[in-house]
Structures are given as C-alpha cells and as structure tokens.
Amino acid sequence: MSDAGAEGSGSADRGDAALRVAIARKVYGAGGPEPVEAVRDLAFSVAAGQITCLIGPSGAGKTTTLRILLGLDPDYEGSVTPHPDEAGIAMAFQEPRLLPWRTVEQNVRLALPRTARRQDLDALFASLGLTPWRSRYPGALSLGMARRVSLARALAQKPGILILDEPFVSLDDTSAAALRALVVEAVDRTRMGVLMVTHNVAEAIEIADRLLLVSGRPATLLGSIPLEIARGSRERSWIEARRTDLAKRFPTVIAG
Amino acid sequence: MGFATRLVSVLILLAGWQVAASAAGSRLLPPPLAILDFIARESARGDLWWNVGITLSRVGISFFLAMTLGVLLGIALGRSRRLNLVLDTPLLILLNTPALVLTVLAYIWVGLNEAAAIVAVVLNKLPNVAVILREGARGLDPQLEEMARTYRFDRRTWIAHVLVPQLQPFVVAAARSGLSLAWKIVLVIELLGRPNGVGFAINYYFVQSLNVAAILGYSLVFMSVMIAIDILILQRLEAYVRRWR
Numbered sequence: 365m366s367d368a369g370a371e372g373s374g375s376a377d378r379g380d381a382a383l384r385v386a387i388a389r390k391v392y393g394a395g396g397p398e399p400v401e402a403v404r405d406l407a408f409s410v411a412a413g414q415i416t417c418l419i420g421p422s423g424a425g426k427t428t429t430l431r432i433l434l435g436l437d438p439d440y441e442g443s444v445t446p447h448p449d450e451a452g453i454a455m456a457f458q459e460p461r462l463l464p465w466r467t468v469e470q471n472v473r474l475a476l477p478r479t480a481r482r483q484d485l486d487a488l489f490a491s492l493g494l495t496p497w498r499s500r501y502p503g504a505l506s507l508g509m510a511r512r513v514s515l516a517r518a519l520a521q522k523p524g525i526l527i528l529d530e531p532f533v534s535l536d537d538t539s540a541a542a543l544r545a546l547v548v549e550a551v552d553r554t555r556m557g558v559l560m561v562t563h564n565v566a567e568a569i570e571i572a573d574r575l576l577l578v579s580g581r582p583a584t585l586l587g588s589i590p591l592e593i594a595r596g597s598r599e600r601s602w603i604e605a606r607r608t609d610l611a612k613r614f615p616t617v618i619a620g
Numbered sequence: 621m622g623f624a625t626r627l628v629s630v631l632i633l634l635a636g637w638q639v640a641a642s643a644a645g646s647r648l649l650p651p652p653l654a655i656l657d658f659i660a661r662e663s664a665r666g667d668l669w670w671n672v673g674i675t676l677s678r679v680g681i682s683f684f685l686a687m688t689l690g691v692l693l694g695i696a697l698g699r700s701r702r703l704n705l706v707l708d709t710p711l712l713i714l715l716n717t718p719a720l721v722l723t724v725l726a727y728i729w730v731g732l733n734e735a736a737a738i739v740a741v742v743l744n745k746l747p748n749v750a751v752i753l754r755e756g757a758r759g760l761d762p763q764l765e766e767m768a769r770t771y772r773f774d775r776r777t778w779i780a781h782v783l784v785p786q787l788q789p790f791v792v793a794a795a796r797s798g799l800s801l802a803w804k805i806v807l808v809i810e811l812l813g814r815p816n817g818v819g820f821a822i823n824y825y826f827v828q829s830l831n832v833a834a835i836l837g838y839s840l841v842f843m844s845v846m847i848a849i850d851i852l853i854l855q856r857l858e859a860y861v862r863r864w865r
Binding site: 431434436453454455457459461463464465466470474475501503517521 | 763764766767769770771773777781782785864865
C-alpha cells in the first residue's frame with residue numbers, strides 16, 4: 365500500500381482489513397487531447413466490523429472510486445484486494461436503482477442466489493420495517509422507503525463489505541435517523557465493513573469509526589482520522605468540537 | 621358520457637350517409653342497409669369468411685415475422701454503434717421505398733406466390749419496427765445496467781427483468797402501429813397478385829361490376845376485425861405492460 369500521506373496509516377487496520385484499496389492513478393481520456401486525472405494516490409482500507417466514511421467535495425471523483433471498488437471500471441493504475449469479484453461487496457446506490465416494474469420483494473430476491481432461504485428474507489424485511497411493502501411497486505414508495513429497500517437488497521447478500529453512497533441525503537431528519545440506526549445495527553450485528561460516502565460531516569462524525577478526507581480533483585487522500593469514542597457515547601458537543609477542529613485542519617474539504 | 625358521444629357521432633355519420641345515398645339514388649353510393657345486405661349474403665355463401673380468413677392469416681404470419689426480426693434487429697442496432705453505422709442507410713432506403721415498389725419487385729423476383737406476398741409485407745413493416753426498437757435499446761437506463769452488474773445478474777435474469785421490461789412499451793407501440801400498417805399493405809399485395817383474400821375480392825367487385833356495396837362491405841368487415849384485435853388484444857397488452865406505473 366503506497367503512502368498517500370495518510371495520517372496514521374500504520375494503525376489504520378486495527379480490525380482485520382476487509383478491503384484494501386490503493387489507486388495510484390485514474391485518468392479519463394488518457395491518450396486523448398484532454399486527459400482528466402480523476403484520482404491520484406488514494407489508498408485506504410475498510411476494516412471489518414467498522415464504519416469508514418469517505419468525505420470530500422462534490423465532483424471529487426468519489427463516483428469514480430466507487431466504480432473501481434465495484435469492479436465496474438478496470439481501467440486504472442493500482443489494486444483492490446481482494447478483487448471486487450471475490451470481495452463480497454454489496455452496494456446501496458444514492459438513487460435507489462430499484463427495478464420499477466418489479467415489486468419490492470422481487471427487487472430484493474432477484475439480487476440473491478436462487479438458493480436463498482425464505483425465512484432469512486422474512487426476517488430481513490421485518491427488521492427493516494418493510495413487511496407491509498413487500499408486494500408494492502417501487503413507484504409507490506417514498507424516497508426513504510426506497511432507500512430501505514435498496515439497503516435490504518444489499519444486506520440480503522450478507523456482504524463482507526457494504527458500500528453506501530450518500531444513503532441519508534434528501535431524507536427528512538426522522539427517516540434519516542431511522543435509516544442510520546438500521547445501518548449501525550446491521551454493522552454491530554454482523555462483522556461486515558461499511559464504506560460510506562457522504563457530504564455530511566456531522567453525520568459522519570456521529571456514526572463512523574474512521575474518517576477519510578479526500579481532496580477535490582484529482583481525488584487524493586488528505587487524512588485518515590480514527591474516532592476513538594464509542595458510537596453510542598458521542599455527545600452533541602463532542603461531535604461539534606470535532607467538526608470545528610477538522611474544518612480548521614482541512615479547510616479545502618470541510619467548510620467552517 | 622364518452623361512449624354516448626361516440627355513439628352520437630356514428631349515428632350522425634350514418635344518417636348523413638343515408639340522406640346522401642337517397643338523394644343520389646345511384647348504385648355507386650349505396651345506403652348503409654345495402655351494405656349490411658351484401659355482408660349477410662356474402663357471409664351466407666361463405667365467401668366473405670373464406671377471404672377474411674385468408675387475409676387474416678397472411679397478416680398474422682407476416683406480422684409475426686416482421687415483429688420478431690424487427691425487434692431483434694432494432695435491439696442489435698441500438699446496442700452496437702458499428703452495426704448501426706453499417707445498416708442505417710439501407711434501413712433508411714427501405715423505410716422510404718413505397719410499399720407498391722417493394723410488392724411489385726417481390727412478385728417479380730420471388731414469383732407470383734404466397735412467399736412473395738409474405739416477403740413483401742415483412743420488408744414493408746420490418747424497418748418501422750427496427751427503428752422504434754432501436755430507440756428503445758438506446759434509451760436503456762445506464763444506472764440499472766450498473767446495478768445489474770454490481771449484483772452480478774446472470775444473462776437470463778438481466779434479459780427477463782432489466783432488458784425486456786424497458787423494451788416492452790416500444791414493442792407494444794411497434795405492434796400497434798405495425799398491425800394497421802401490415803393489413804393495409806396485405807390488401808394491396810392481394811390486389812396485385814393473389815387469387816383470394818379481401819384485397820382480391822375488392823378488386824374483383826371493382827373490375828367486374830363496380831359493386832360499391834361489396835367493396836364497402838368487405839372493407840367494413842375487415843376493418844372491424846382489425847379494430848377488435850387492437851382493442852381486445854393490443855390495448856389490453858399495453859395496459860398490462862404499464863401496470864406498475
């Protein structure tokens with residue numbers, strides 16, 4: 365893993381690293397008249413049983429990074445270990461990306477192997493409060509509910525790594541808090557590692573075990589900050605103080 | 621309310637026709653009842669249903685072939701830039717060749733037989749289907765493609781649950797416009813070179829006796845059959861395809 369100037373990169377892997385990412389360079393239109401460098405020296409790992417939050421300005425190449433992690437874009441310099449095909453990665457997209465012509469249940473079921481057990485699915489739907497919605501079409505759902513279905517589809521994979529792209533954005537406070545609690549509960553219950561991309565720094569400080577701060581184009585890792593206090597015992601004032609501190613240290617990433 | 625309005629409009633049309641026919645007093649403009657009378661007699665002789673049946677089977681076979689080939693071609697064109705580059709111009713030429721020209725050429729090159737008739741209809745209709753489906757295949761949602769790849773959908777799952785549902789509205793649109801196109805062309809093709817069918821019968825009554833009641837009778841029956849197919853099958857199919865909206 366290359367040293368990207370990541371703060372404390374040596375201690376980054378207290379938990380077992382479920383996924384190691386080292387993108388040396390990703391260029392769009394290489395060889396063309398105007399190549400654009402989207403990512404440079406972005407190295408981090410996602411620990412099992414932890415929530416790692418990736419924070420960066422919009423257009424920072426986070427979508428590019430996620431596509432590489434998912435194995436959708438093999439054209440980059442660097443490595444993802446284990447290979448995305450073997451890493452057991454599930455993804456909940458920012459736009460829920462449900463098939464509008466299939467019911468909630470079919471959407472979740474289609475992403476599963478045919479051998480998936482019915483009881484597991486029942487339990488999953490129940491735990492996410494989706495049981496009454498199983499036979500509805502996604503068009504009938506609110507954004508919050510659709511995100512829940514998208515989360516259910518990802519969790520149903522029993523993934524080793526769960527990637528969440530802005531999972532709480534554009535939700536009202538109540539729905540966001542409920543969905544956040546579901547994610548935290550799922551991480552604590554399983555040993556899966558979560559990588560969450562967000563713009564919301566306070567939200568990240570509230571639930572993350574580690575923050576990754578990424579600069580704008582090209583996306584480069586500026587800092588990797590562990591949050592020591594346990595999730596459950598973080599007070600409002602502590603979160604606010606951390607936020608102010610980070611805004612001072614990384615003014616290009618976090619607005620004061 | 622909607623139905624009542626439609627009924628009134630049809631009744632006014634019929635009344636106007638009746639008045640005009642009485643005023644003209646000519647067999648070149650027969651009253652509505654004369655047409656019903658012809659339909660009853662021709663139907664009793666069995667000729668009507670024989671001819672309608674033959675035309676329907678020609679429409680059915682060529683419609684099925686043109687839809688199948690057109691849908692496959694359209695999807696391929698929408699997904700492959702290179703194939704589209706190769707076939708776009710030929711398709712444009714075919715699209716703008718008059719049905720009459722295609723029909724005459726088919727009869728000359730294939731022979732005055734059933735196969736030529738089917739080939740002519742298919743060539744007339746296939747470009748329309750292909751162009752509609754090409755639009756559909758171009759408009760596939762890239763976000764759903766990524767989702768399907770992320771969740772490692774196998775090919776069968778992808779086709780059945782991602783591809784086909786996105787193309788269904790285009791297939792139904794192509795089917796509805798295609799069916800009305802196909803049957804109109806089939807009649808011309810029958811007129812030009814078949815010894816039976818509705819197109820042949822209309823030509824027969826035109827050349828032999830200028831029997832307008834017969835010409836309108838055949839048209840009316842066949843139009844009714846095609847409209848019934850549209851309402852009873854295609855419109856229901858369309859509603860089914862849109863059920864999740």
